[in-house]
Amino acid sequence: MKKLLFITIDSLGQDLVDKSNAVFIKSILRMGNTIENLKTAFPSLTTPMMTTILTGQYPETHGIYSNSIYNYEQNEVIGKLRGVKVPTISEILMNKGYKTLSVQHFMLENRCNKYVQVDGSNPENNTNTIINELENVDYDAVFTIYQSVDSIGHKYGALHSKRIEELEKVDQQIEKLYNYINKKWKDFLLVINSDHSMSTYKKHSNFSIIKLLNGYGLKGNFYNPGEKIPNDVDFVLIRQPTVQIYLKSKKAQNKKNEIIYDLESETDVAKVYDEYELTKLHNPYLCDIAYTLKKGYTDNISSLLLSVKGFGYHGTFEESDAIATFYGGNIKQEKLKDFDLTVITPKTLKYLGIDINLESGEKNVTKI
Template sequence: MDPKRGERLRVTRAFLIFVLAIAAAGVRAYGVQAGGPVDFSPRPEHVVMIMLDGFRPDYLIMYDAPILRDMVRDGAWVAEAKGVFPSMTTPNQTSFVTGAYPATHGIPNNGQFDRSTRHMKPGPLRENRAATIAEILAAAGKSSIAVNHFMLENRGVDIYVNGDIQVACALLESRRPALLVYYQALTDSVGHQYGPFSEEMRAAVARVDREIGSLREAAQRAGILERTLFVIASDHGMSLNDGAGLSPGIGETLTRAGFTYTQDERALKEDTDIFWLQYGSAFLYLLPGRFTADRYEQLLQVLRALPHAMVLDRETLRRDYRVDPEALGDVVVVPEEGYAIAGGSGSGGLHGRPAESRIFLLFSGVGVKAGTVWPRASIVDVVPTVLALLGVDPPWPSTVEGRVLSGILARPVWKDELRGAEGDLIPVDIAASGYYAVNYPSLAADGKLGTFWVSTVFPSPDGYQPQFLAFDLGEIRPIRRVELVARNYQDPVGPKAFEVWVGPGPEALERVAAGDLPPLTRGQAYSITLPQAVEARVVKLVFPSAYTRFVQIAEIRFWSGGGAANE
């Protein structure tokens, strides 16, 4: 034997032993990742957004909510979710259905003082300047229904109605919209009247928990539960109204420093300096012509001397809270947690401060990773995340300012490359036996010859396993031809045996074609034409033999009609 050949054989055996060892140990050779099997990760076809007004996140611990607890376990829970400031209903409900901050959507608070008229704006405030999720979905050809959510009335929904849970369930079951939004104010009204730590709140939490269960049952009866995502959120928290009053008070401090103010628009005079609006915090509107720059700084200095209070000036409001001081008030005085503007009554509940900005936020159902705990998010992140899950691609209106919570999505981002697929049947999802390095499976159907899928060939104790790619076309379609294109490289793809399996779903496939793929190089194509078109949703291409080489494919295309024969 040639000594050099014997040395090469020893090296080959040593390398094979090394590869077997690292494969058995799950180690990645040379720092290159071998991706394991990839399953289909379908997007939801339906989303139910449930808004629980005034629902504190810790109600889940304090009170009995078995349905919500199960959904947290099986869904993606945001540990530190926050609403927008102030922690009031109307601005947060607007952000919930627009993905915009108050400075953009124009709803600053539950009420607003108009300096030009020197009166409160007629309420309730509904002049939202941002696109709603319903309007964005309508432009994408998707339907939506709102039950009770006042910020969606006449704003893009196909149906708007005020009603109870039975109405919401009936509409979900009969209409099966892409989006249903259900607003429930019970925990807010009970919180204000009885406080967050009461038997009445215990009963309220139990009721909304049952209502969520009713919506799930309605989705089950409609046959869409396995294709539905539930998004459950609150707009703000609720604190017990027992805080000590600020001392000295805001009014006393202003008067002592020579500033005039009123909280009653009927009492406004020509020499009034400040109109004071109060919702948990004090929102101070500086009246036109009454403040120079120096006098404004004097006001800030006086207010910042208040103990147990935080003072937010115009710059801070714009920069840190993304609100418009012209609409919200030029200066906001926020009592620290445990304190109130004028002292609490000792009963009932309140909100409006940053202390009540912690909200409940949960995504549960198809499209998200089960059992995920996401560290933090904002209420403005709901709309872009739901749009991404429903497959409504950017660009979105510029008013959508939140971010997609990509870390909770079950669908890998690289699957979005399928949007570029060629052929007249475009896959919406892909599954694979595995992939090597960053040669993701979706690169075999991205419309680019310069990118390609590379399979994994690490051996197992049972030998080298068959490699496969499976494609979900989104609906049952007639399939006649499958075209394979080699990567633009001199090393050939093939010869390899192949099989084509099709069916209505991944669990119900039958083989419709088999053969041998000839050697293909430098972008050469090979067509597998079926004798007649087959109705199917899933197409699976299998390379069944025990290969020690990678499978490398630049493009796979699907056609409803036949094509030219292979040369």
């Protein structure tokens, strides 16, 4: 049985790697089977993309369409989505006799032999927890997410010096973990990947989707998970970088084509996703309409704050690049290019010598 160390670095793009002195990660990217031009699925938000990585499936199949969605029947916005509809790589391995540990890889909670939640703001917590667990139990596969690079980016911006420094801290912790496991396991497969990259808000937009929809005589607002939604609203909005629009009333549904036309005519709107576009991106159940603003634009952060500092974000087609590399375990060298996140689980299983048929990004790269 070939063992597995599976590391995901939240929101790590090649641009940040290039600017950093992340010596260990760069060496693995250079020596391993690294995927060139790796794309995410849609939208490039953490929860659905982590699920895509762990299942080898698109949102339409694994059932996690976004970080939050609106449920028409319950008339509420639901967050912390965990109802994965297909097996994860951890469950596949468990079925093959593996004993699996997840530290912070939250979509594997209740889908592994043991799950441990740690304070992700300090990457040392991941490394030390895994080492402590392996001192007590001989696990065959370990999954972990290093999240602090994402958190720092949201606070300061995509390529801020503090974010570069944080990646270098994570790099040191991954090297420490690798060296420990290399002594303990000897022969194992190392997989390092990310779910998406990050951009920086730089400009405030005066565009208002609420004003646009009010112009049709429609009532509604942005809602968060747990907020009470009046029964008589016509639309519900969820504020991600890709804004999700749910047309709740018949009146709103009858205006759908006009709303799409008006959105496409807006100067600050970069892209509009109708039913056809969402289906093409393997996420037809996300919402009725979605849109993104132009890169660097926001309509929910004051221009005063933006003049002080930038803020990092992801969730649009602009953050569609990610990284993935496979190293060790005497794997056959391959040139990998132009895949998407759905390739990571099937490639991992292949390199572990486990034969299982998954439809993946080897056959279909999502064109965002």
